Amino acid sequence: MQYIKMYDNLTFSRIAMGFWRLLEWNYTDDELLNLIEKCLDFGITTFDHADIYGNYTAEAKFGNALKKKPSLRNKMQIVTKCGIVYQSETARVKYYNYSENYIIQQVEKSLKNFGTDYIDLLLLHRPSPLMNPEEVSNAFKELYTSGKVRTFGVSNFLPHDFSMLKSYLNVPLITNQVELSPLNMENLENGVMSLCLAERIHPMIWSPLAGGRIFTSQEDAAVRLRETLEIIRKEQNAEGIDQVVYSWLLTHPAGLIPIVGSGENIEFIRRAADSTKYTLTPEQWFMIWTAVKGHKVP
Ligand SMILES: NC(=O)c1ccc[n+]([C@@H]2O[C@H](COP(=O)([O-])OP(=O)(O)OC[C@H]3O[C@@H](n4cnc5c(N)ncnc54)[C@H](OP(=O)(O)O)[C@@H]3O)[C@@H](O)[C@H]2O)c1
Secondary structure, eight states, X not given: OOXXXXXXXXXXXXXXXXXXXXXXXXXXXXXXXXXXXXXXXTTOOEEEOOTTHHHHTHHHHXXXXXXXXXXXGGGSEEEEEEOEEOOBTTXXXXXXXXXXXXXXHHHHHHHHHHTOSOEEEEEEOSOOTTOXXXXXXXXXXXXXXXXXXXXXXXXSOOHHXXXXXXXXXXXXEEEEEEEOBTTBOHHHHSSHHXXXXXXXXXXXXXXXXXXXXXXXXXXXXXXXXXXXXXXXXXXXXXXXXXXXXXXXXXXXXXXXXXXXXXXXXXXXXXHHHHGGGOOOOHHHHHHHHHHHHTSOOO
Protein backbone atom coordinates (compact mmCIF):
# COMPACT_ATOMS: atom_id res chain seq x y z
CA MET A 1 0.00 0.00 0.00
CA GLN A 2 1.08 3.54 -0.65
CA TYR A 3 0.08 6.46 1.59
CA ILE A 4 -0.52 10.07 0.70
CA LYS A 5 -0.28 13.20 2.81
CA MET A 6 -3.62 15.02 2.76
CA TYR A 7 -2.76 17.75 5.25
CA ASP A 8 -0.51 18.36 8.29
CA ASN A 9 -0.79 15.21 10.44
CA LEU A 10 -3.36 13.60 8.14
CA THR A 11 -2.26 10.77 5.86
CA PHE A 12 -4.63 8.59 3.81
CA SER A 13 -4.08 5.21 2.22
CA ARG A 14 -4.00 5.50 -1.60
CA ILE A 15 -6.93 3.09 -1.69
CA ALA A 16 -9.88 3.93 0.57
CA MET A 17 -12.80 1.71 1.57
CA GLY A 18 -16.38 2.93 1.02
CA PHE A 19 -19.47 2.03 3.01
CA TRP A 20 -22.28 3.26 0.77
CA ARG A 21 -23.38 -0.33 0.13
CA LEU A 22 -22.84 -1.54 3.72
CA LEU A 23 -26.44 -2.55 4.35
CA GLU A 24 -26.54 -4.69 1.19
CA TRP A 25 -23.76 -6.84 2.67
CA ASN A 26 -25.94 -7.99 5.61
CA TYR A 27 -23.00 -8.25 7.98
CA THR A 28 -23.29 -8.94 11.70
CA ASP A 29 -21.20 -6.65 13.92
CA ASP A 30 -18.55 -9.37 14.21
CA GLU A 31 -18.43 -9.91 10.45
CA LEU A 32 -18.13 -6.17 9.89
CA LEU A 33 -15.34 -5.96 12.46
CA ASN A 34 -13.58 -8.74 10.55
CA LEU A 35 -13.97 -6.75 7.30
CA ILE A 36 -12.53 -3.62 8.95
CA GLU A 37 -9.57 -5.60 10.30
CA LYS A 38 -8.98 -7.20 6.90
CA CYS A 39 -8.89 -3.74 5.29
CA LEU A 40 -6.36 -2.58 7.88
CA ASP A 41 -4.29 -5.73 7.25
CA PHE A 42 -4.27 -4.85 3.53
CA GLY A 43 -3.04 -1.36 4.46
CA ILE A 44 -6.37 0.38 3.79
CA THR A 45 -6.75 2.87 6.64
CA THR A 46 -9.17 5.40 5.13
CA PHE A 47 -12.91 4.67 5.53
CA ASP A 48 -15.49 6.65 3.58
CA HIS A 49 -19.00 7.21 4.94
CA ALA A 50 -21.90 9.65 4.75
CA ASP A 51 -24.65 10.45 7.23
CA ILE A 52 -27.26 9.20 4.72
CA TYR A 53 -25.66 5.84 3.81
CA GLY A 54 -27.91 2.88 4.55
CA ASN A 55 -30.80 5.33 4.95
CA TYR A 56 -28.98 6.96 7.89
CA THR A 57 -27.97 3.65 9.53
CA ALA A 58 -24.53 2.74 8.09
CA GLU A 59 -22.47 5.01 10.37
CA ALA A 60 -24.01 3.48 13.50
CA LYS A 61 -23.52 -0.04 12.16
CA PHE A 62 -19.85 0.73 11.58
CA GLY A 63 -19.69 2.31 15.06
CA ASN A 64 -21.17 -0.82 16.67
CA ALA A 65 -18.48 -2.96 15.06
CA LEU A 66 -15.80 -0.50 16.18
CA LYS A 67 -17.06 -0.61 19.77
CA LYS A 68 -15.99 -4.25 19.86
CA LYS A 69 -12.38 -3.15 19.35
CA PRO A 70 -12.01 0.56 20.19
CA SER A 71 -8.22 0.38 19.78
CA LEU A 72 -8.80 0.34 15.99
CA ARG A 73 -10.10 3.92 15.98
CA ASN A 74 -6.67 5.56 15.97
CA LYS A 75 -5.42 3.19 13.25
CA MET A 76 -7.96 4.61 10.75
CA GLN A 77 -9.17 7.84 9.24
CA ILE A 78 -12.95 8.34 9.26
CA VAL A 79 -14.37 10.44 6.43
CA THR A 80 -18.03 11.36 6.47
CA LYS A 81 -20.37 13.72 4.63
CA CYS A 82 -23.45 15.79 5.31
CA GLY A 83 -25.86 18.07 3.48
CA ILE A 84 -28.27 15.69 1.71
CA VAL A 85 -31.67 15.24 3.36
CA TYR A 86 -33.63 12.21 2.19
CA GLN A 87 -37.37 12.36 1.63
CA SER A 88 -39.08 10.95 4.72
CA GLU A 89 -41.97 11.54 7.09
CA THR A 90 -40.30 14.81 8.04
CA ALA A 91 -39.05 15.85 4.57
CA ARG A 92 -41.53 16.13 1.71
CA VAL A 93 -38.76 16.02 -0.91
CA LYS A 94 -35.10 15.03 -1.02
CA TYR A 95 -33.17 18.29 -0.61
CA TYR A 96 -29.88 19.87 0.49
CA ASN A 97 -29.34 21.65 3.81
CA TYR A 98 -26.08 23.47 4.54
CA SER A 99 -27.28 25.77 7.29
CA GLU A 100 -24.84 26.27 10.18
CA ASN A 101 -27.13 24.47 12.61
CA TYR A 102 -27.78 21.52 10.30
CA ILE A 103 -24.08 20.91 9.57
CA ILE A 104 -23.26 20.97 13.28
CA GLN A 105 -26.25 18.79 14.15
CA GLN A 106 -25.29 16.15 11.56
CA VAL A 107 -21.68 16.05 12.78
CA GLU A 108 -22.90 15.57 16.37
CA LYS A 109 -25.01 12.64 15.13
CA SER A 110 -22.10 11.16 13.17
CA LEU A 111 -19.83 11.34 16.23
CA LYS A 112 -22.47 9.53 18.27
CA ASN A 113 -23.00 6.94 15.53
CA PHE A 114 -19.30 6.15 15.23
CA GLY A 115 -18.74 6.32 18.99
CA THR A 116 -15.80 8.62 18.44
CA ASP A 117 -14.99 12.16 19.52
CA TYR A 118 -13.52 13.32 16.21
CA ILE A 119 -14.07 12.99 12.46
CA ASP A 120 -10.85 13.08 10.42
CA LEU A 121 -12.43 14.66 7.34
CA LEU A 122 -15.90 16.14 6.86
CA LEU A 123 -17.18 16.62 3.31
CA LEU A 124 -20.10 18.67 2.03
CA HIS A 125 -21.83 16.00 -0.05
CA ARG A 126 -23.00 18.06 -3.05
CA PRO A 127 -23.09 21.72 -4.01
CA SER A 128 -26.41 23.47 -3.49
CA PRO A 129 -27.81 26.67 -4.97
CA LEU A 130 -28.89 27.58 -1.43
CA MET A 131 -25.49 27.03 0.20
CA ASN A 132 -24.67 30.15 2.20
CA PRO A 133 -20.86 30.12 2.46
CA GLU A 134 -20.85 32.32 5.58
CA GLU A 135 -22.98 29.77 7.42
CA VAL A 136 -20.69 26.97 6.25
CA SER A 137 -17.69 28.97 7.44
CA ASN A 138 -19.24 29.48 10.89
CA ALA A 139 -20.05 25.77 11.18
CA PHE A 140 -16.55 24.72 10.13
CA LYS A 141 -14.97 27.19 12.57
CA GLU A 142 -16.98 25.82 15.46
CA LEU A 143 -16.38 22.17 14.53
CA TYR A 144 -12.65 22.78 14.11
CA THR A 145 -12.11 24.75 17.31
CA SER A 146 -14.08 22.20 19.36
CA GLY A 147 -11.84 19.44 17.94
CA LYS A 148 -14.82 17.54 16.52
CA VAL A 149 -13.60 17.71 12.92
CA ARG A 150 -9.91 17.73 11.99
CA THR A 151 -10.17 18.72 8.31
CA PHE A 152 -12.80 19.71 5.74
CA GLY A 153 -13.50 19.11 2.08
CA VAL A 154 -16.23 18.90 -0.53
CA SER A 155 -17.72 16.35 -2.88
CA ASN A 156 -19.07 16.66 -6.42
CA PHE A 157 -17.99 20.32 -6.59
CA LEU A 158 -17.13 21.94 -9.91
CA PRO A 159 -14.14 24.32 -9.84
CA HIS A 160 -16.32 27.44 -9.53
CA ASP A 161 -18.24 25.93 -6.55
CA PHE A 162 -14.92 25.04 -4.90
CA SER A 163 -13.32 28.47 -5.42
CA MET A 164 -16.39 30.31 -4.20
CA LEU A 165 -16.60 28.31 -0.96
CA LYS A 166 -12.86 28.43 -0.36
CA SER A 167 -12.89 32.23 -0.53
CA TYR A 168 -15.18 32.36 2.55
CA LEU A 169 -13.38 29.82 4.77
CA ASN A 170 -10.74 30.13 7.48
CA VAL A 171 -9.90 26.43 7.13
CA PRO A 172 -8.56 24.73 3.97
CA LEU A 173 -10.59 22.42 1.74
CA ILE A 174 -8.31 19.40 1.52
CA THR A 175 -10.13 17.29 -1.08
CA ASN A 176 -12.94 17.13 -3.61
CA GLN A 177 -14.53 13.66 -3.77
CA VAL A 178 -15.81 13.08 -7.30
CA GLU A 179 -16.91 10.29 -9.62
CA LEU A 180 -14.32 9.04 -12.10
CA SER A 181 -13.78 5.82 -14.03
CA PRO A 182 -12.97 4.92 -17.62
CA LEU A 183 -16.74 4.77 -18.20
CA ASN A 184 -17.29 8.24 -16.72
CA MET A 185 -14.49 10.64 -17.63
CA GLU A 186 -16.46 13.86 -17.16
CA ASN A 187 -14.38 14.92 -14.15
CA LEU A 188 -11.22 14.43 -16.17
CA GLU A 189 -12.34 17.02 -18.66
CA ASN A 190 -14.29 19.70 -16.77
CA GLY A 191 -11.45 21.33 -14.87
CA VAL A 192 -11.87 19.37 -11.61
CA MET A 193 -8.52 17.55 -11.93
CA SER A 194 -6.75 20.78 -12.95
CA LEU A 195 -8.25 22.47 -9.89
CA CYS A 196 -6.93 19.68 -7.64
CA LEU A 197 -3.46 20.01 -9.16
CA ALA A 198 -3.52 23.80 -8.82
CA GLU A 199 -4.73 23.54 -5.19
CA ARG A 200 -2.19 20.75 -4.41
CA ILE A 201 -5.02 18.58 -3.10
CA HIS A 202 -5.74 14.93 -3.79
CA PRO A 203 -9.23 14.02 -5.03
CA MET A 204 -11.05 11.00 -3.62
CA ILE A 205 -12.66 8.96 -6.40
CA TRP A 206 -16.09 7.36 -6.11
CA SER A 207 -17.43 4.57 -8.31
CA PRO A 208 -13.93 3.81 -9.65
CA LEU A 209 -15.34 0.69 -11.35
CA ALA A 210 -18.43 2.58 -12.57
CA GLY A 211 -20.52 0.82 -9.91
CA GLY A 212 -19.60 -2.56 -11.46
CA ARG A 213 -20.58 -1.57 -15.04
CA ILE A 214 -16.93 -2.01 -16.05
CA PHE A 215 -17.61 -5.76 -15.86
CA THR A 216 -21.25 -5.96 -16.88
CA SER A 217 -22.15 -3.22 -19.35
CA GLN A 218 -22.88 -4.42 -22.87
CA GLU A 219 -22.47 -0.94 -24.38
CA ASP A 220 -19.92 -0.78 -27.19
CA ALA A 221 -17.54 1.42 -25.17
CA ALA A 222 -17.58 -1.03 -22.26
CA VAL A 223 -16.98 -4.03 -24.51
CA ARG A 224 -14.00 -2.27 -26.17
CA LEU A 225 -12.79 -1.22 -22.72
CA ARG A 226 -12.78 -4.78 -21.36
CA GLU A 227 -10.80 -6.04 -24.37
CA THR A 228 -8.19 -3.31 -23.85
CA LEU A 229 -8.06 -3.81 -20.07
CA GLU A 230 -7.38 -7.50 -20.65
CA ILE A 231 -4.47 -6.71 -23.02
CA ILE A 232 -2.94 -4.38 -20.40
CA ARG A 233 -3.66 -6.84 -17.57
CA LYS A 234 -1.47 -9.39 -19.35
CA GLU A 235 1.26 -6.82 -20.08
CA GLN A 236 1.31 -5.70 -16.42
CA ASN A 237 0.96 -9.26 -15.13
CA ALA A 238 -1.96 -8.06 -12.98
CA GLU A 239 -4.47 -10.45 -11.41
CA GLY A 240 -7.61 -8.84 -12.80
CA ILE A 241 -8.86 -6.00 -14.99
CA ASP A 242 -10.10 -4.29 -11.81
CA GLN A 243 -6.44 -3.71 -10.88
CA VAL A 244 -5.79 -2.15 -14.29
CA VAL A 245 -8.67 0.27 -13.73
CA TYR A 246 -7.41 1.23 -10.27
CA SER A 247 -3.91 1.77 -11.66
CA TRP A 248 -5.37 3.88 -14.51
CA LEU A 249 -6.69 6.16 -11.76
CA LEU A 250 -3.56 5.95 -9.59
CA THR A 251 -1.36 6.94 -12.55
CA HIS A 252 -2.98 10.40 -12.77
CA PRO A 253 -0.60 13.11 -11.47
CA ALA A 254 -3.16 14.64 -9.06
CA GLY A 255 -2.67 11.70 -6.66
CA LEU A 256 -6.14 10.17 -6.84
CA ILE A 257 -7.56 8.05 -4.02
CA PRO A 258 -9.99 5.44 -5.42
CA ILE A 259 -12.68 4.29 -2.98
CA VAL A 260 -13.47 0.57 -3.08
CA GLY A 261 -17.20 -0.15 -3.21
CA SER A 262 -17.15 -3.91 -2.82
CA GLY A 263 -17.59 -5.34 0.68
CA GLU A 264 -18.77 -8.91 0.30
CA ASN A 265 -15.82 -10.20 -1.66
CA ILE A 266 -12.67 -9.75 0.43
CA GLU A 267 -10.56 -10.80 -2.57
CA PHE A 268 -11.79 -7.74 -4.49
CA ILE A 269 -10.63 -5.52 -1.63
CA ARG A 270 -7.25 -7.26 -1.44
CA ARG A 271 -6.79 -6.86 -5.19
CA ALA A 272 -7.69 -3.17 -4.96
CA ALA A 273 -5.13 -2.70 -2.18
CA ASP A 274 -2.47 -4.50 -4.22
CA SER A 275 -3.13 -2.36 -7.30
CA THR A 276 -0.86 0.39 -5.96
CA LYS A 277 2.08 -1.67 -7.20
CA TYR A 278 1.19 -1.17 -10.89
CA THR A 279 1.95 1.94 -12.94
CA LEU A 280 0.64 2.31 -16.45
CA THR A 281 2.77 3.76 -19.21
CA PRO A 282 1.32 6.85 -20.95
CA GLU A 283 0.65 4.60 -23.95
CA GLN A 284 -1.34 2.10 -21.84
CA TRP A 285 -3.22 4.96 -20.12
CA PHE A 286 -4.30 6.36 -23.50
CA MET A 287 -5.15 2.91 -24.86
CA ILE A 288 -7.90 2.86 -22.19
CA TRP A 289 -8.97 6.42 -23.04
CA THR A 290 -9.08 5.56 -26.76
CA ALA A 291 -11.01 2.33 -26.22
CA VAL A 292 -13.76 4.16 -24.35
CA LYS A 293 -13.96 7.21 -26.60
CA GLY A 294 -13.85 5.11 -29.76
CA HIS A 295 -11.39 7.50 -31.43
CA LYS A 296 -7.77 8.56 -31.11
CA VAL A 297 -6.70 11.73 -29.30
CA PRO A 298 -6.58 14.82 -31.57
N1 LIG B 1 -19.44 11.36 -2.79
C1 LIG B 1 -20.43 10.77 -3.45
O1 LIG B 1 -21.37 11.42 -3.94
C2 LIG B 1 -20.42 9.27 -3.58
C3 LIG B 1 -21.35 8.65 -4.43
C4 LIG B 1 -21.30 7.25 -4.56
C5 LIG B 1 -20.33 6.53 -3.86
N2 LIG B 1 -19.45 7.16 -3.03
C6 LIG B 1 -18.40 6.41 -2.28
O2 LIG B 1 -17.66 5.64 -3.20
C7 LIG B 1 -17.64 4.27 -2.78
C8 LIG B 1 -17.47 3.36 -3.96
O3 LIG B 1 -18.53 3.54 -4.90
P1 LIG B 1 -19.11 2.27 -5.68
O4 LIG B 1 -19.63 1.29 -4.72
O5 LIG B 1 -20.02 2.76 -6.73
O6 LIG B 1 -17.72 1.70 -6.30
P2 LIG B 1 -17.41 0.74 -7.53
O7 LIG B 1 -16.17 0.03 -7.18
O8 LIG B 1 -17.42 1.51 -8.80
O9 LIG B 1 -18.63 -0.28 -7.61
C9 LIG B 1 -18.76 -1.32 -6.69
C10 LIG B 1 -19.66 -2.35 -7.30
O10 LIG B 1 -18.92 -3.05 -8.29
C11 LIG B 1 -19.07 -4.44 -8.08
N3 LIG B 1 -17.88 -5.21 -8.47
C12 LIG B 1 -17.84 -6.20 -9.38
N4 LIG B 1 -16.60 -6.69 -9.51
C13 LIG B 1 -15.82 -6.01 -8.68
C14 LIG B 1 -14.44 -6.07 -8.37
N5 LIG B 1 -13.59 -6.90 -8.99
N6 LIG B 1 -13.96 -5.22 -7.45
C15 LIG B 1 -14.79 -4.37 -6.81
N7 LIG B 1 -16.13 -4.26 -7.06
C16 LIG B 1 -16.64 -5.08 -8.00
C17 LIG B 1 -19.34 -4.58 -6.60
O11 LIG B 1 -20.05 -5.77 -6.43
P3 LIG B 1 -20.01 -6.62 -5.07
O12 LIG B 1 -20.59 -5.73 -4.03
O13 LIG B 1 -20.85 -7.80 -5.39
O14 LIG B 1 -18.59 -6.96 -4.80
C18 LIG B 1 -20.16 -3.35 -6.27
O15 LIG B 1 -21.53 -3.58 -6.49
C19 LIG B 1 -18.95 4.13 -1.99
O16 LIG B 1 -18.94 3.05 -1.07
C20 LIG B 1 -19.00 5.45 -1.26
O17 LIG B 1 -18.15 5.40 -0.12
C21 LIG B 1 -19.48 8.52 -2.89
